[in-house]
Structure formats: structure tokens, C-alpha cells
Amino acid sequence: MLDIEKVALTLKLLGDKTRLTMVGLLKDNECCVCEFVEVFQMSQPSISQHLRKLRDAGIVKEKRKGQWIFYSLNRENESYPLVMTILDHLPNQKEKLVCLEKAGKRIVCD
Amino acid sequence: MLDIEKVALTLKLLGDKTRLTMVGLLKDNECCVCEFVEVFQMSQPSISQHLRKLRDAGIVKEKRKGQWIFYSLNRENESYPLVMTILDHLPNQKEKLVCLEKAGKRIVCD
DNA sequence: TGTTTATATAAGCAAATAGTTATATGCTAA
DNA sequence: TTAGCATATAACTATTTGCTTATATAAACA
Numbered sequence: 001m002l003d004i005e006k007v008a009l010t011l012k013l014l015g016d017k018t019r020l021t022m023v024g025l026l027k028d029n030e031c032c033v034c035e036f037v038e039v040f041q042m043s044q045p046s047i048s049q050h051l052r053k054l055r056d057a058g059i060v061k062e063k064r065k066g067q068w069i070f071y072s073l074n075r076e077n078e079s080y081p082l083v084m085t086i087l088d089h090l091p092n093q094k095e096k097l098v099c100l101e102k103a104g105k106r107i108v109c110d
Numbered sequence: 111m112l113d114i115e116k117v118a119l120t121l122k123l124l125g126d127k128t129r130l131t132m133v134g135l136l137k138d139n140e141c142c143v144c145e146f147v148e149v150f151q152m153s154q155p156s157i158s159q160h161l162r163k164l165r166d167a168g169i170v171k172e173k174r175k176g177q178w179i180f181y182s183l184n185r186e187n188e189s190y191p192l193v194m195t196i197l198d199h200l201p202n203q204k205e206k207l208v209c210l211e212k213a214g215k216r217i218v219c220d
Numbered sequence: 221t222g223t224t225t226a227t228a229t230a231a232g233c234a235a236a237t238a239g240t241t242a243t244a245t246g247c248t249a250a
Numbered sequence: 251t252t253a254g255c256a257t258a259t260a261a262c263t264a265t266t267t268g269c270t271t272a273t274a275t276a277a278a279c280a
Contacts, residue, residue, distance in 0.1 A: 002199050004130060011196070012125025016238085017118045024114070033257060046239055048258055067247050067256055082199045086121070089112050089192045126268085143227060156269055158228055177226055177277050 002078060010079045013057055014086060018042070019050050023073070023083060024093035026060060031097075032068040038105050039096050059083060065109040112188060120189045123167055124196060128152070129160050133183070133193060134203035136170060141207075142178040148215050149206050169193060175219040 002010075014020045018040055025031055025039070036047045051071055054060040058077040062069050074080065100106045112120075124130045128150060135141055135149070146157045161181055164170040168187040173180050184190065210216045 001201055004127060004134070004200055007196070007200055008125055008127045008130045010125075011121045011130065015118055015120075015122030015125040017114060018238090020114060020118045020121065034255090043240065044257070045241080045259080049238075052258080064247090069257065082196070085195045085199070086117070086192070089195070090114060090117055091111055128268090144225090153270070154227070155229080155271085159268075162228080174277090179227065 002082065006079060007082065009057060010059065010082055013053055013059065014083070016050070019054060020090070021093055021096075022050060022054065022071075023059065024087060024090050025096060026071060026073045027084075027087050027092075028094065029097060030063075030070040030072045032065075032070045032107050034068070035097075035100060035105070035107055038100060038103075068107055068109065070109065112192065116189060117192065119167060120169065120192055123163055123169065124193070126160070129164060130200070131203055131206075132160060132164065132181075133169065134197060134200050135206060136181060136183045137194075137197050137202075138204065139207060140173075140180040140182045142175075142180045142217050144178070145207075145210060145215070145217055148210060148213075178217055178219065180219065 014023060021040070022031075022036060025036075033044065033047055033051065036042075036051070037044050040047065051060065051062075055062060055071075057079075058074055059079065060071045061074040062071050064070075073083070077083075097106065124133060131150075132141075132146060135146075143154065143157055143161065146152075146161070147154050150157065161170065161172075165172060165181075167189075168184055169189065170181045171184040173182070183193070187193075207216065
């Protein structure tokens with residue numbers, strides 16, 4: 001159970017098509033900034049700013065791997081269960097990553 | 111399963127503390143505009159504008175009873191299941207109505 | 221009928237938002 | 251060390267948002 005302020009903040013952040021899709025993509029994957037830039041056809045600073053908002057709220061976390069910074073859902077965050085139940089109402093965003101892969105633009109590390 | 115635009119719109123509307131609390135209050139009750147004005151200590155036009163946004167999105171519906179207009183959740187709306195699962199993560203807002211009742215400001219019809 | 225009560229709409233304004241371009245930072249590899 | 255790629259931050263701008271006050275609409279009631 002979350003307090004209403006926290007829920008409102010989480011919903012406000014996910015109430016943006018770009019950020020909601022980002023979180024949908026992160027449901028089953030890690031992604032780096034340049035992959036998002038490719039998927040959304042949007043400037044890199046714009047993507048970074050969206051990710052920063054999600055990170056500041058604790059919804060996603062980042063991990064550097066060499067020159068890339070990979071983002072993933074933060075399962076430790078108190079709003080994680082809420083985020084997951086919201087994603088259950090969304091179609092899977094996986095196809096966007098499949099397209100990336102076909103275009104040879106998916107970044108795989110380790 | 112909803113399309114991503116619809117989910118983003120729903121979350122954006124509920125990503126406001128006032129509207130989220132309104133929907134929380136409507137989970138188990140009907141409320142009229144003047145009750146919301148009392149609960150939120152906010153101007154009547156402001157309340158009306160929030161309710162209009164929720165109604166335009168189909169999240170709530172209205173029903174006139176004499177001089178009052180009562181709002182309730184719209185169970186026929188496709189986003190209703192999403193709204194309910196979100197409310198499951200929120201503390202019950204019932205106490206606000208109990209306060210109204212004690213202050214003799216709850217409006218009961220029929 | 222005219223007045224009161226409840227609600228909606230219009231118009232205006234300050235703050236927040238999402239994008240842009242320009243620049244800074246940090247890692248990699250030659 | 252320098253060049254190049256990935257990412258972050260800063261500064262700016264246009265748009266959207268949430269509120270306010272003023273006014274319109276609609277029902278109740280004397």
C-alpha cells in the first residue's frame with residue numbers, strides 16, 4: 001500500500017506515452033540510451049531527460065557497462081508492484097526491440 | 111488489454127493528486143460537486159474542471175438528481191479495470207466522507 | 221415571478237512540461 | 251594523448267496545465 005502522493009507521482013510519470021513505452025520495454029529487458037533514441041526517433045537529450053525523471057522517482061535504475069549506460073526496472077522500489085500491474089494492461093512492447101535487432105542496432109553486453 | 115495511448119491518457123489524468131483522490135472517493139460512493147468542493151477546500155470551478163476531464167475520458171459519469179449532479183465511476187469504460195487495479199494500491203479514502211458526514215455536509219439523495 | 225443554490229463555462233495567468241540546440245563529461249581505443 | 255562515441259546537463263522556447271475570477275445555465279422554492 002502506497003501513500004497517495006507517491007501513487008500520483010508514479011502515474012504522472014507514466015502518463016506520458018514515451019515514458020510509458022520505455023517502462024514497457026524495460027519490463028523484460030535492459031536497454032541503453034542509444035537504443036531508446038533509435039526506437040523513439042527522438043533527440044538524445046530528450047531521452048536522457050525522460051530517463052532522469054524515471055530514475056529520480058526510483059522507477060528505473062542505471063548501470064554503466066563500458067561506454068554504455070543500461071537502464072532497467074528497479075525492483076526494489078516501493079512502486080514496483082504498481083508499475084507491474086499497470087504494465088499488465090498494456091500490449092507487450094517487445095516487437096520494438098525485435099525491429100532494433102533486425103536493424104543491427106541492438107546493444108548486447110557481457 | 112488497452113492500447114498505449116489510452117493507458118497513457120488514463121494515467122496522466124490520475125497522475126494528479128486531486129483527481130486521484132476523487133476517483134478513490136468514487137470507488138465505493140457517489141459524490142456531488144459540492145461535496146468535492148468541501149473535501150478539497152478548492153474553488154467550485156476548479157472541481158468542475160477536474161470532473162470534466164475525468165468525464166471526457168470516460169472514467170466517471172454524471173447523473174442529475176434535482177439540483178445536484180452526482181458523479182460515479184463509469185464501470186462500462188474500457189479503462190475501468192485499470193482504474194480499479196490502481197485504486198487497489200491506494201489507502202481507502204473513506205474517512206474523508208466520514209468527516210463530511212460528521213460535519214453534516216454529506217448529500218444523500220433518493 | 222424573482223431569488224437562492226448548484227453546477228458549468230469562459231477568459232486570463234503563472235507554473236510546469238517536453239521538446240530543442242549547444243556544451244560538458246566520461247569511457248574507449250588508436 | 252587525442253579522437254570519437256555515449257550520455258548528461260544547461261539554457262531556451264512553445265505548449266499544456268491548474269488555478270483564479272467573472273459569468274452563464276439550470277433547478278428549487280417562496
